[in-house]
Amino acid sequence: MTVAQETAPQSPMTQxxxxxxxxxxxxxxxxxxxxxxxxTSYDVADFPVPGxxxxxxxxxxxxxxxxxxxxxxxxxSRLTFEVFAPQGVEIGEAKVGDPVFGSVxxxxxxxxxxxxxxxxxxxxxxxxxxxxLSESVRITMTGDxxxxxxxxxxxxxxxxxxxxxxxxxxxxxxxxxAECATNVELRVGDGADLTFVxxxxxxxxxxxxxxxxxxxxxxxxxxxVTVTLGGEIVRVCTNVRYSGPxxxxxxxxxxxxxxxxxxxxxxxVDHETPSCVSNVEYKGALQGDSAHTVWIGDVLxxxxxxxxxxxxxxxxxxxxxxxxxxSVPNLEIETGEIIGAxxxxxxxxxDDEQLFYLESRGIxxxxxxxxxxxxFFADIVNRIGVPEVQEHLMTAIDAELSLSIGPASV
Amino acid sequence: xxxxxxxxxxxxxxTENGVKEILRGVDLTVKAGETHAIMGPNGSGKSTxxxxxxxxxxxxxxxxxxxxDGQDVLAMKVDQRARAGIFxxxxxxxxxxxxxxxNFLRTxxxxxxxxxxxxxxxxxxxxxxxxxxxxxxDFADRNVNEGFSGGEKKRHEILQMELLHPKMAILDETDSxxxxxxxxxxxxxxxxAAAGGDVGVLLITxxxxxxxxIKPDFVHVFIEGRIVEEGGSxxxxxxxxxxxxxxxxxxx
Numbered sequence: 001m002t003v004a005q006e007t008a009p010q011s012p013m014t015q016x017x018x019x020x021x022x023x024x025x026x027x028x029x030x031x032x033x034x035x036x037x038x039x040t041s042y043d044v045a046d047f048p049v050p051g052x053x054x055x056x057x058x059x060x061x062x063x064x065x066x067x068x069x070x071x072x073x074x075x076x077s078r079l080t081f082e083v084f085a086p087q088g089v090e091i092g093e094a095k096v097g098d099p100v101f102g103s104v105x106x107x108x109x110x111x112x113x114x115x116x117x118x119x120x121x122x123x124x125x126x127x128x129x130x131x132x133l134s135e136s137v138r139i140t141m142t143g144d145x146x147x148x149x150x151x152x153x154x155x156x157x158x159x160x161x162x163x164x165x166x167x168x169x170x171x172x173x174x175x176x177x178a179e180c181a182t183n184v185e186l187r188v189g190d191g192a193d194l195t196f197v198x199x200x201x202x203x204x205x206x207x208x209x210x211x212x213x214x215x216x217x218x219x220x221x222x223x224x225v226t227v228t229l230g231g232e233i234v235r236v237c238t239n240v241r242y243s244g245p246x247x248x249x250x251x252x253x254x255x256x257x258x259x260x261x262x263x264x265x266x267x268x269v270d271h272e273t274p275s276c277v278s279n280v281e282y283k284g285a286l287q288g289d290s291a292h293t294v295w296i297g298d299v300l301x302x303x304x305x306x307x308x309x310x311x312x313x314x315x316x317x318x319x320x321x322x323x324x325x326x327s328v329p330n331l332e333i334e335t336g337e338i339i340g341a342x343x344x345x346x347x348x349x350x351d352d353e354q355l356f357y358l359e360s361r362g363i364x365x366x367x368x369x370x371x372x373x374x375x376f377f378a379d380i381v382n383r384i385g386v387p388e389v390q391e392h393l394m395t396a397i398d399a400e401l402s403l404s405i406g407p408a409s410v
Numbered sequence: 411x412x413x414x415x416x417x418x419x420x421x422x423x424x425t426e427n428g429v430k431e432i433l434r435g436v437d438l439t440v441k442a443g444e445t446h447a448i449m450g451p452n453g454s455g456k457s458t459x460x461x462x463x464x465x466x467x468x469x470x471x472x473x474x475x476x477x478x479d480g481q482d483v484l485a486m487k488v489d490q491r492a493r494a495g496i497f498x499x500x501x502x503x504x505x506x507x508x509x510x511x512x513n514f515l516r517t518x519x520x521x522x523x524x525x526x527x528x529x530x531x532x533x534x535x536x537x538x539x540x541x542x543x544x545x546x547x548d549f550a551d552r553n554v555n556e557g558f559s560g561g562e563k564k565r566h567e568i569l570q571m572e573l574l575h576p577k578m579a580i581l582d583e584t585d586s587x588x589x590x591x592x593x594x595x596x597x598x599x600x601x602x603a604a605a606g607g608d609v610g611v612l613l614i615t616x617x618x619x620x621x622x623x624i625k626p627d628f629v630h631v632f633i634e635g636r637i638v639e640e641g642g643s644x645x646x647x648x649x650x651x652x653x654x655x656x657x658x659x660x661x662x
Contacts, residue, residue, distance in 0.1 A: 352467065357504035360464050361518035361570060362492035371517065375508025375553070
């Protein structure tokens with residue numbers, strides 16, 4: 001198969017959500033009455049090709065996503081899939097018809113539906129009941145552009161099935177160059193404990209649209225970690241549901257956007273089951289001209305979800321002029337019988353008083369800025385709980401900072 | 411021996427109502443081994459003097475000079491002033507989320523000395539200094555000034571002064587908001603630092619209380635942006651009895 005061509009119609013939207021301050025361009029649309037009404041379907045045809053005015057695409061540069069909205073053509077041979085499996089884990093394949101296939105995820109947009117249609121089988125990672133892994137499962141997806149004009153169009157489908165009372169950490173890393181659409185299904189069994197990390201460290205020309213759906217079992221724990229550093233356009237939609245009471249979901253994310261990068265993280269926690277907890281915390285830094293980040297945090301507490309506790313937070317640190325961060329938390333509550341619900345969002349620049357304080361102790365300004373940014377990320381990075389990911393991430397943040405601040409002196 | 415010389419210093423600040431002159435010709439010389447107290451009512455410009463010497467960007471020097479051993483302090487950036495030997499203990503220390511006290515102190519020490527301190531020796535030094543200030547050892551793992559009580563913030567400022575060994579230490583209302591016990595601990599720290607005779611101390615205060623624990627060699631009364639009277643520690647005693655009314659009336 002040849003390299004994908006752009007087949008989608010051009011978007012009528014010519015402006016990027018650009019250089020100005022925060023505006024609620026959503027005011028021009030009739031929004032869904034409830035987040036619950038958003039369409040999900042396995043059929044690509046149910047989703048019109050986005051034009052950029054839809055609620056869930058209004059921040060995204062859809063005119064550059066043409067190939068990802070079509071099922072064909074693809075070039076799967078350009079995607080390699082490496083798996084490191086510690087003892088106790090089973091690596092296999094699942095295909096349409098297997099009970100586990102599609103048991104968690106229903107595509108919620110056209111890209112996910114296209115990926116679904118394009119990937120005939122999924123990589124299946126099974127952690128059997130009561131097995132506790134001592135080491136992380138590491139999966140690396142690498143796109144190879146080769147001599148192609150454009151990055152190859154590829155799809156991915158990963159299913160992580162954690163049996164009851166099992167405990168595991170799974171790290172999925174995306175590298176190289178591709179136009180990649182992926183679906184990830186995370187099934188956390190009753191009483192199980194899963195840490196799932198998705199790292200987007202693509203080359204500069206990559207485009208990646210991902211949907212991660214998780215189903216958290218009774219008294220189960222999920223920590224979903226998103227780390228987005230590389231790629232031209234990266235959009236990760238994470239949806240969490242619960243299949244029994246007592247479930248706990250912690251979704252944390254760190255992103256760092258440079259000039260020309262678009263990084264979008266959309267979260268939807270659907271509380272339908274009583275006595276579950278969700279905690280969402282994302283932090284991002286931006287630097288360089290037209291660096292753009294989008295964070296959408298939707299939480300729905302349905303009438304049946306009494307005893308829910310939820311909190312969402314997004315913070316953005318804008319390091320240079322010309323970057324833009326959009327941040328939209330949405331909280332929809334259909335019952336008053338909850339423990340707590342809150343959200344916070346803030347986007348700011350360096351705090352001059354913090355810098356003065358550090359500089360007044362002899363610390364040069366570059367070093368002071370570096371300390372502040374590292375500090376900004378530190379609390380969230382430390383909570384990832386996977387040492388190799390944390391170390392790698394702090395190193396990557398330092399490397400990013402050396403672009404705007406200069407190399408570290410220590 | 412270090413000497414800080416302030417000559418005819420005029421400083422303005424931008425306010426909503428335009429540019430306002432706060433310092434109106436300050437003359438002051440502080441030598442190593444000396445402790446000077448600057449006393450004055452609220453709004454007299456004492457803190458402005460402190461921040462102007464440290465180089466806070468909010469303040470604009472319009473006239474005059476500040477030199478440390480002949481070097482032009484006003485030409486230096488904030489961090490250069492600190493490395494030249496100026497230290498400011500702030501009245502309201504700033505929180506720096508995610509940066510631990512130990513990381514902060516080590517980074518500052520490295521910057522001031524121009525080389526990283528020997529790790530084992532440094533940890534020992536830090537622990538000893540913290541113990542003298544009655545600070546809990548786990549203090550080192552907390553984020554800078556985050557969630558600190560008023561007393562903890564001030565102890566942390568004095569800890570920095572003791573570890574960074576400045577030539578000139580400016581203490582901006584370090585006594586404010588401290589109970590008597592904390593005041594004693596903090597004063598002991600200042601006295602320890604001053605005991606070697608190689609640091610000059612500029613103690614800015616509204617109250618005479620701290621002067622019971624730190625004996626000033628000179629007392630300067632600061633009113634409306636300049637020094638209006640100077641004397642020995644007996645002047646502080648007089649202020650204790652009379653307050654600032656005498657000076658404020660003269661100005662009016």
